[in-house]
Amino acid sequence: MRPVFRRADSEAFFRRARSKDPETFDRLMVSADVRESGDCWPWTRSTAGGYGKLRIGGPKQIAHRVMFALCFYPPGDLEVRHICHNPGCINPAHLRAGTHRDNMIDRMLAGRGGNLKGEANGRAKLTETDVRFIRRRSSAGASLLDLSREFGITKTAVSYVVRGKNWKHIKKEGA
Numbered sequence: 120m121r122p123v124f125r126r127a128d129s130e131a132f133f134r135r136a137r138s139k140d141p142e143t144f145d146r147l148m149v150s151a152d153v154r155e156s157g158d159c160w161p162w163t164r165s166t167a168g169g170y171g172k173l174r175i176g177g178p179k180q181i182a183h184r185v186m187f188a189l190c191f192y193p194p195g196d197l198e199v200r201h202i203c204h205n206p207g208c209i210n211p212a213h214l215r216a217g218t219h220r221d222n223m224i225d226r227m228l229a230g231r232g233g234n235l236k237g238e239a240n241g242r243a244k245l246t247e248t249d250v251r252f253i254r255r256r257s258s259a260g261a262s263l264l265d266l267s268r269e270f271g272i273t274k275t276a277v278s279y280v281v282r283g284k285n286w287k288h289i290k291k292e293g294a
């Protein structure tokens with residue numbers, strides 16, 4: 120799957136992420152090969168199973184999850200997956216939170232070439248998994264602002280997704 124452009128590339132975005140924990144943020148940035156906003160940022164230090172690892176005080180943590188938490192929100196029980204399918208990448212624009220099931224669906228779709236209605240359209244910024252995830256997170260109380268930051272789309276676009284104005288071919292889930 121081709122990585123999708125997201126707004127996680129502005130100075131303001133990274134200033135805000137860094138302000139949460141400057142020391143950790145700087146360690147992440149010097150431990151990866153940070154390139155252009157649309158490129159992968161491969162981890163250059165120790166890895167396990169392809170994932171970047173770093174120790175911040177306590178036990179070792181997974182680098183891309185730490186990056187996600189600083190840039191968006193603590194993922195908690197959610198998995199943080201790579202839309203670039205590059206496990207060592209820590210570019211926040213390539214990271215998406217989701218359930219294990221979302222992750223499996225994404226892999227399955229990637230294996231098939233992701234040739235689906237919405238995604239086949241070159242302008243689509245969201246995958247079908249994203250749409251389901253946004254609807255679930257919204258009904259669980261996530262704000263339009265948080266969702267718009269995470270997915271790099273406007274608040275209006277988020278509300279369209281939530282209200283089912285776009286992506287009508289994806290059925291709303293029961294709960």
Ligand SMILES: [Zn+2]
Pocket residue numbers: 158159160201203204205208209210213
């Ligand atoms: Zn990447």
